[in-house]
Amino acid sequence: MSALWGAVLLASLACLAIKLAGHVLPEHWLAQPRVARVAALVTVALLSALVAVQTATAGDRLVVDARLPALGVAAVALALRAPFVLVVVLAAATAAGLRLLGMP
Amino acid sequence: MTPHDPSTAARRQAVSVSLATGLYGVSFGALSVAAGLSLPQTMALSLLMFSGGSQFAFIGVVGSGGALGAAVASATLLGARNGLYGAQLTPLLDLPWRLRVPAAQLTIDESTAVATAQPTRSAARTGFWWTGAGVFVLWNLFTLLGALAGDRLGDPRAYGLDAAAAAAFLALVWPRLAGRAAQGVAAAAVVVALVTTPLLPTGVPVLLAALVAIVVGLVTTPRASRAGRTP
Numbered sequence: 001m002s003a004l005w006g007a008v009l010l011a012s013l014a015c016l017a018i019k020l021a022g023h024v025l026p027e028h029w030l031a032q033p034r035v036a037r038v039a040a041l042v043t044v045a046l047l048s049a050l051v052a053v054q055t056a057t058a059g060d061r062l063v064v065d066a067r068l069p070a071l072g073v074a075a076v077a078l079a080l081r082a083p084f085v086l087v088v089v090l091a092a093a094t095a096a097g098l099r100l101l102g103m104p
Numbered sequence: 105m106t107p108h109d110p111s112t113a114a115r116r117q118a119v120s121v122s123l124a125t126g127l128y129g130v131s132f133g134a135l136s137v138a139a140g141l142s143l144p145q146t147m148a149l150s151l152l153m154f155s156g157g158s159q160f161a162f163i164g165v166v167g168s169g170g171a172l173g174a175a176v177a178s179a180t181l182l183g184a185r186n187g188l189y190g191a192q193l194t195p196l197l198d199l200p201w202r203l204r205v206p207a208a209q210l211t212i213d214e215s216t217a218v219a220t221a222q223p224t225r226s227a228a229r230t231g232f233w234w235t236g237a238g239v240f241v242l243w244n245l246f247t248l249l250g251a252l253a254g255d256r257l258g259d260p261r262a263y264g265l266d267a268a269a270a271a272a273f274l275a276l277v278w279p280r281l282a283g284r285a286a287q288g289v290a291a292a293a294v295v296v297a298l299v300t301t302p303l304l305p306t307g308v309p310v311l312l313a314a315l316v317a318i319v320v321g322l323v324t325t326p327r328a329s330r331a332g333r334t335p
Contacts, residue, residue, distance in 0.1 A: 003172055004140075004141065004145065004166070004172065005145060006172075007162075007166075007172040007173075007175055007176050008141070008145050008148050008149060008152075008153075008162075009148070009152070010176050011149075011153060011158070011162055011175065011176040011179040011180060012148065012149065012152035012153040013152075014176065014179070014180040014183065015152075015153045015154075015155050015158050015179060015180060015183035015186070016152065016153075016208065016209060018180070018183045018184060018186055018187040019155075019183070019186045019187060019189075019190055019208040019209060019211045020190070020204070020205065020208040021187050021190065022186060022187035022188060022189060022190015022191045022193075022194070022208070022211065023190040023193070023194055023199075023204045023207060023208045023211070024204065025187075025191070027191050027194060027195060029191075030187060030188055030190075030191035031191055034321070034322070035188070036188055037321050038317070038318055038321035038322060039184050039185050039187075039188050040185065040280070040286070040321075041285065041286065041289045041317040041318075041320060041321040042181055042182075042184060042314050042317045042318060042321070043157070043182060043184075043185050043277075043280060044277060044280050044281070044286045044289050044290050044293070044317065045289050045290070045292070045293040045313045045314050045316060045317030046157075046161065046178060046181055046182050046293070046310060046313065046314050046317075047157065047182070047273050047276050047277035047280070048277055048289070048290035048291075048293040048294050048297075048313070049293040049294065049296065049297035049309065049310040049313035049314070050160070050161060050164050050178075050270075050273045050297075050310055051270055051273045051274050051277065051294070052293070052294040052297045052298050053164070053168065053297050053298075053301065053309065053310060054164055054168070054266070054269050054270035054273060055267075055270040056298060057168070057298070057301045058168075059168070059169055059306065060301060060302050060303075060305075060306065061301075061302065062298060062301060062302065066264070066267065067266055067267040067270055070264060070267035070270070070271065071267065071270050071271060071274060074267075074270070074271035074274050074275070075274060078274065078275060078278045083124060084124065084125075084127075084128050084272075084275050085124075085127050085128050085130075085131075087271055087272075087274075087275045088128065088131050088268045088271050088272050088275065089268075090271075091264065091267045091268050091270065091271030092263060092264035092265060092267055092268035092271070093264060094264065094267065095261075095264030095266065095267030095268075096262060096263050096264035097264075099261065099262065099264070
């Protein structure tokens, strides 16, 4: 079995274990405001960092290419309350269009 | 059954949420094969991990050439909130033990949101199971479609799929950005991730950003309601 398969299964098991813990652990453990607050902030931080990395890096370099204006279009669509699928499609179309025009 | 029956309303809500969420399984499937995962690996993530944010994080790190350990850690950290959802749902749904494992697997943003929005326990149960099962079936179906289509696309950049991945994360974080603390943490996370990208192995900057959030969350106390609202 490849290392990638191992990682897929390990991460999946970890995610299921967390879900199960929520349903079987004593409620007051997880209901603490501080725990909830940290979990919410970790989610925000991870997703924001992923946006940044997915938009402006390639390997270990910072790059500016068609992804950046595409993300701008996605942000405008989100501000206008466009549904998820439309946001994603608009971003892809923007990047694809700009690349057709010669942007890296 | 009247139109005012709360369970009917819950079911209707569940169907629309399932459709809206299930559809974006297409982008996950396509992005996953573009990131270098095989069709069975892509399906394993949707069937077993079944948590959109975690799945996108996993393929995001793998696709950018990051260490597998960082991919596992990112996915797991993003799954942490599902544990908190379970703690909310257990008293609300009051399920027998034999149903807790399937209920745990179906515990995601959407099923929790629909269940907790219902006025009665029976409507909450209806909302939870219909949303959880509905999203699960459609999410996996559309993951398969996306992966099959993605396999035939060629260079994913030509279709802007790399930008689509970033947009997907932005859409996931967008509704969570209300409040000063969340906005501050988001800004700090972006700076930390970008500044450390040239210095650290791929995947690690994202984890470092999560660490910032943990520290901020532990050392700051939420300020009591400002402008009459709690964060």
